[in-house]
Amino acid sequence: xxxxxxxxxxxxxxxxxxxxxxxxxxxxxxxxxxxxxxxxxxxxxxxxxxxxxxxxxxxxxxxxxxxxxxxxxxxxxxxxxxxxxxxxxxxxxxxxxxxxxxxxxxxxxxxxxxxxxxxxxxxxxxxxxxxxxxxxxxxxxxxxxxxxxxxxxxxxxxxxxxxxxxxxxxxxxxxxxxxxxxxxxxxxxxxxxxxxxxxxxxxxxxxxxxxxxxxxxxxxxxxxxxxxxxxxxxxxxxxxxxxxxxxxxxxxxxxxxxxxxxxxxxxxxxxxxxxxxxxxxxxxxxxxxxxxxxxxxxxxxxxxxxxxxxxxxxxxxxxxxxxxxxxxxxxxxxxxxxxxxxxxxxxxxxxxxxxxxxxxxxxxxxxxxxxxx
Numbered sequence: 001x002x003x004x005x006x007x008x009x010x011x012x013x014x015x016x017x018x019x020x021x022x023x024x025x026x027x028x029x030x031x032x033x034x035x036x037x038x039x040x041x042x043x044x045x046x047x048x049x050x051x052x053x054x055x056x057x058x059x060x061x062x063x064x065x066x067x068x069x070x071x072x073x074x075x076x077x078x079x080x081x082x083x084x085x086x087x088x089x090x091x092x093x094x095x096x097x098x099x100x101x102x103x104x105x106x107x108x109x110x111x112x113x114x115x116x117x118x119x120x121x122x123x124x125x126x127x128x129x130x131x132x133x134x135x136x137x138x139x140x141x142x143x144x145x146x147x148x149x150x151x152x153x154x155x156x157x158x159x160x161x162x163x164x165x166x167x168x169x170x171x172x173x174x175x176x177x178x179x180x181x182x183x184x185x186x187x188x189x190x191x192x193x194x195x196x197x198x199x200x201x202x203x204x205x206x207x208x209x210x211x212x213x214x215x216x217x218x219x220x221x222x223x224x225x226x227x228x229x230x231x232x233x234x235x236x237x238x239x240x241x242x243x244x245x246x247x248x249x250x251x252x253x254x255x256x257x258x259x260x261x262x263x264x265x266x267x268x269x270x271x272x273x274x275x276x277x278x279x280x281x282x283x284x285x286x287x288x289x290x291x292x293x294x295x296x297x298x299x300x301x302x303x304x305x306x307x308x309x310x311x312x313x314x315x316x317x318x319x320x321x322x323x324x325x326x327x328x329x330x331x332x333x334x335x336x337x338x339x340x341x342x343x344x345x346x347x348x349x350x351x352x353x354x355x356x357x358x359x360x361x362x363x364x365x366x367x368x369x370x371x372x373x
Contacts, residue, residue, distance in 0.1 A: 001239045006200030007232040012056045017195055018188045019050045022179050026058045029177040030121070030153045037067050037119035037153040040141070040174050042166070044158050045181030048223030055123045055155045067119040070152075075126040080136035081105060087122060088112065106139045113149055120152035127166075128158040134165030141174045183222020189215040192224050193231055201235055206246045210234070213251055213291035217351050230254055247289045252354045266329070267361055272369075273314055274322050275362050276305050281332060281348050282359035292349035294337070295323065309370045323348070331358075 005011060016023065022043070030039045043051045059069035070090045077083045084105040089095045091112050100108065113120065122140065130136060143151050156166070156175075166172065184192065193211045214234070218227035231246075233254035238246045270278065280301035284293045299319060306313035314322070323346075326332045333349045350358070 001202045001205045002232065002235045003200040006196065007228065012053055012060060013195070013199060015195065016050065016054060016057055017191050018184065019054050019181075022050075022054050022181070023058055023061075025177060025179055026054070026155070027061075030058075030155070031062075036150060037062060037121055038150055039176045040154045040156070041177045041179065042156045042158075042162075042175050043179045043181065044160060044162065046160055046183065046221070046223070048221070048225035049181040049183060050224060051157045051181060052125055055125070055157060058155070059121060059123060062119070062121055067121055068116070069121045069123065071123045071125065073125045074133075075129045078129050078131055080130060080132045080139075083124065083130060083136055084109065084139075091116070102135065102139075106143065110144050110149075113144055113152070119150070121155070122152045123155045123157070125157045126159075127156045128161070128163045130163075133163055134168060134171065137166065137171050141171070184219075184224050185222065186215050186219035189218050189222070189224060189227050193227055196228050196231065200232075201246075205235070205238070205244065206231075209291050210246050210248060210251060213248055213349075213351075216291075217251075217255070233257065248291045249286055249289065249355055251291075252350060252352070255352045256354045256357065264361060266331070267358070267365065270326075271322075272311060272366075273319070274326060275366060276309070276311065277302050277319065277322050278326055278331060279359060279362040279366065280305055282350060282355040282362070285350060285355040286359060292335075292347040295334075295346040295348055298348055309366060311370070 006013075026041055029041045030037055043055065045051055056071065059071065063069050068091075070087055072083055072086050072090075074083055077086050081100075081102045084102060085095070085097060085100070088105060088108055089097070091109075095108075124130075127133060127137075137156075140154060141151065145151070166175070190211055193215055194208075197206050197211065211231070214227055214230045217230065218224070230251065234246050234250045237250045237253050241250070243250065267275070267278075277298065281293065281298050283305075284290075284297055284301050299316070302319065303313045313319075323332070323334065327334045331350070333351055334346050335349075337344050337347055
């Protein structure tokens with residue numbers, strides 16, 4: 001079911017939904033009128049918004065046109081000397097890892113660029129982790145200054161903030177374009193998931209409802225990486241359980257592997273009707289393979305369970321108060337059905353925990369308290 005390579009961290013898709021504009025901005029910034037690579041761009045934003053994949057997709061593009069892209073993750077190389085040494089090793093495989101001062105490394109880079117008759121693109125990811133980054137950046141900007149050899153084009157990437165050394169006027173003046181990425185909207189995450197599913201999953205192994213469920217879960221942070229990882233984990237769980245399709249319960253299981261299961265003490269603290277109501281919701285979600293169920297069906301199932309356990313059921317108003325209480329406690333999520341849908345109603349879902357695990361726990365408690373059914 002799952003094509004592993006399309007979900008790896010190193011995978012760069014041919015298309016970047018909702019990030020084509022940023023690719024065009026890089027093209028306009030870094031490709032000079034002469035066709036040579038030059039200039040400096042800066043990309044910033046929260047994790048999961050596409051900063052790295054945009055730069056790598058651009059790197060693929062310039063590589064196809066004869067340039068040499070060099071990618072350095074500064075989270076791993078946290079000093080100017082280490083970053084410069086890594087750049088030189090990417091240019092020259094036999095270059096020693098240590099033993100030279102930073103000034104010597106800069107001179108070695110200048111010599112390497114003289115011998116290389118190709119444009120260079122350096123991508124400095126997570127630039128904020130470089131402690132003495134001012135020396136590094138200034139040196140890269142001014143390398144081979146006064147000669148006919150063009151300096152490398154540079155893309156710098158960081159999270160929401162700019163490191164203080166980048167605010168220095170002598171450095172800031174070199175940055176031709178700043179690209180700040182906004183979080184993805186829910187409908188954009190859905191489209192990204194649909195495209196990744198087409199690339200990496202067997203046709204017919206997923207539904208729009210499941211993709212919409214995942215998009216909704218990731219929407220509060222607008223994080224595409226998180227959404228894609230949930231999809232991958234869900235698909236892997238479905239495959240391991242010999243299911244032909246990814247079901248909402250597989251999504252919940254994927255989430256519960258990252259988010260701790262509900263504390264048993266929380267379930268024990270619920271009153272009898274809250275337990276029966278939550279049990280009804282989890283039972284329906286597990287049986288229906290749906291991301292959410294209408295509150296009317298949950299009420300019907302609740303009354304069936306009340307009858308089974310010989311417990312008088314509550315009327316709608318009293319039951320609604322329990323629904324709001326469970327929602328406030330984070331045990332369920334409620335939302336209105338889409339506008340324009342005939343008979344608009346409240347939908348109940350469970351997003352971060354396996355519905356079946358909650359159902360089994362509640363059944364054990366109720367069987368002990370009220371007798372098994």
